[in-house]
C-alpha cells in the first residue's frame with residue numbers, strides 16, 4: 001500500500017512551503033505523487049526517482065574522464081587537498097540542511113578556508129545593509145494576517161517563488177485580512193512588466209539601476225519636501241500617490257529581491273529601503289523582508305553567525321579569528337583576483353552561476369563538487385561526491401526566508417551507501433584530524449550518526 | 459630620519475598580507491629583523507624576506523622611519539595600515555587596505571591602488587598619484603563611525619563608495635568618481651574635481667561636498683538654496699549651493715536644522 005505523508009516541506013524556493021503531501025511506494029524508495037506543491041516543487045520530488053542518480057564519488061582521471069571511486073578514497077583526497085591548499089574556498093549551501101552547514105564549519109576551521117554561501121551572489125548586500133541600518137522585519141505569518149499594502153520591489157515572486165503570493169502575500173485570507181486579495185493593495189516597482197507587475201494595482205516602471213534615487217524620493221516626499229518632476233523615470237504625482245497609499249496602510253509590507261541587491265549601489269539600495277521602512281513607522285506599521293531565493297539559504301546566515309559571528313564571506317585563514325569583508329573575501333572576488341587555491345562547491349552550481357572568468361580562475365586549482373545530482377559544477381570538477389537530497393531522503397532543519405526554522409522530513413529512504421552532507425563533512429573532518437595528528441573536537445554527541453566511529457565528546 | 463628600502467623579489471601566488479610594512483613595525487629593527495617580520499599568504503605565515511629584499515636602516519621610532527618600496531606591490535595588502543607616524547613611499551601599485559585605520563604619518567603611492575584605501579582613517583596624509591578602486595576612506599562593514607580625520611588625495615579617479623559614514627577629514631578626488639559619495643556621512647569634506655555619475659550625498663546627515671565637474675544624476679532629496687563664491691583646493695569658483703538629504707533625519711543646533719551641503723560648480 002502506498003503511503004501518504006503529510007506536512008512535508010518543499011526543498012526548493014525560499015517560500016519553504018511546509019504543507020506538501022507526498023505519496024510514496026510501499027518500500028519507501030519511490031515518490032509516486034506530490035500534492036499541493038507548485039510545478040517546480042513537484043518536479044524536484046519526482047527528480048529523486050531518477051535511476052541515474054550518482055551513487056559513488058567520481059574522480060577525474062589524467063585522460064580527462066571520470067572514474068567511480070569508493071567514499072573513503074574521495075574523503076581522503078578531499079581532506080589532503082584542503083589541508084595542502086594555502087586558502088581553500090568552500091562555497092554553496094543554497095540547498096542543504098543546517099546540520100550540513102554546521103558540520104562544514106569544522107572543516108573550514110581546520111583547513112583555514114574561506115566559508116561563503118550563495119548569498120554572496122544574491123542577498124549578501126542585504127546583510128551589509130542590515131549591518132549598517134538594522135532589519136525591521138517580521139514573519140510571513142504577520143504579512144499574511146496583517147498586511148493590507150504589499151510592495152514588491154525588484155522581485156518577481158510569480159516566477160521565482162510561485163506559491164509566495166498564494167500562501168503569504170497577496171491572496172491568503174488572514175486574521176485582519178479576511179477579504180484576501182480584495183483587501184490588499186499591491187505595488188510593484190520593477191523596470192520590466194513582469195507577471196507580478198501585471199498582478200499589481202500599481203506598477204512603477206522605473207529606469208533600470210535607479211532604485212536608490214526612487215527610495216530617496218519616497219523618503220523626501222514622506223518628510224513633506226518637494227521633489228523634481230520625474231525621478232528615475234517616474235512622474236512626481238505617481239510617487240506622491242504611492243507614498244500616500246503606503247502611509248495610509250494599516251500594515252505595509254515591503255518585499256525586495258535581486259533587482260535591488262544586484263544593481264548599482266547594491267547594499268545601499270537595501271539600506272535606503274530599510275530607512276524608508278523606519279520612516280513609514282512614524283505614520284503606520286511597516287515591515288520589510290528579503291525574498292531569499294532557496295528554501296534554506298537563510299540557514300547559513302543563521303548557523304554561521306552563531307558559529308563565527310558573520311553570515312557569509314568568512315575568512316578563517318588566520319586560525320585565530322574570522323575576518324569578513326565582501327569585496328575582498330567574497331567568492332567571486334577571491335576567484336577573479338586569484339586569491340584561492342582550492343574550491344569546494346556544496347549544494348549549488350557555481351559552474352552555472354559564476355561569471356565564466358571566475359570559473360576559469362577557479363579551475364586552475366583543485367575543484368571539488370558535493371551535490372546529489374549531476375550539474376555543471378560536477379561535470380567540470382576534479383572530484384564529485386554525491387550526497388543525499390536534504391528534504392527528500394534526508395531530514396533536517398531549514399530556515400525560511402523570514403528566518404523561521406522548520407524541521408523538514410525525509411519522505412523516502414536514501415540511496416544505500418550515500419551519506420548526508422553532515423556525515424560526509426564529519427568524516428572529512430575526522431580524516432583531517434588523523435592526518436594532522438589532532439583530536440577531533442565534538443561539542444555534542446552525534447548519537448544518530450550512521451557510520452561506525454565512536455567520537456570522543458569534549 | 460632613516461630610510462628602509464624594500465625591493466620586491468617575488469610575486470606572491472595568492473595575495474600577501476603585508477600588515478608588517480609600517481614604520482611602527484620597522485622602528486628600531488635591523489634589516490635582518492625586518493626581513494623576519496610576519497605576513498600571511500593564505501593560512502601560511504610567511505616572512506617579509508620571502509618577498510622583499512630589505513636594505514637600509516630603520517629609525518628608533520616610527521616618526522623617524524621612512525619606508526621606500528621600489529617596485530610593484532599589486533599583490534600586497536595592508537601596506538601602511540594602522541601606522542601612526544613616519545612615511546611610506548611606494549614606487550608602484552598596491553593592493554587593498556593601503557593606509558587603512560592609519561592614525562598619522564604620510565603615505566605616497568606613485569601608481570594605482572585597489573579598494574578600501576584609507577578605510578576607517580583617523581589621521582595622517584595619504585596621496586595616490588594614480589587611480590583608486592572602490593571604498594576610498596569608507597567605513598568598515600557595519601561600522602557607523604567611518605573616517606574621522608586626515609587627508610586622502612587621489613590624483614586619478616575613484617570608483618564607488620567614497621567616504622561612506624564619514625565623520626571628519628578630507629577626501630580629494632582629482633578626476634572622476636562613480637557612485638555613492640559621502641553616503642550616510644555625518645561630517646567631513648569630499649572634493650571631486652571631475653564628474654560624478656550620481657548618488658552624491660544620499661542619506662547624508664551633515665558635512666560638505668564639492669563637485670567641480672558635473673553630476674549626471676542628482677539625488678532628488680537635494681534642494682538649491684543659493685549661489686556662493688568659494689575657494690576649493692586652490693580653485694576659486696562660483697558654486698550652486700544645495701542642501702540635503704531632505705529624506706534623511708537631521709540634527710538641530712541652536713534651534714536650526716543642520717543639513718549637509720553640496721556645492722556644485724555653477725555652469726559658466
Ligand code: SF4
Nearest residue numbers: 010013017038041163
Ligand atoms: S513555492 Fe517554492 S517552496 Fe513552495 S512548492 Fe513551489 S518551489 Fe516549493
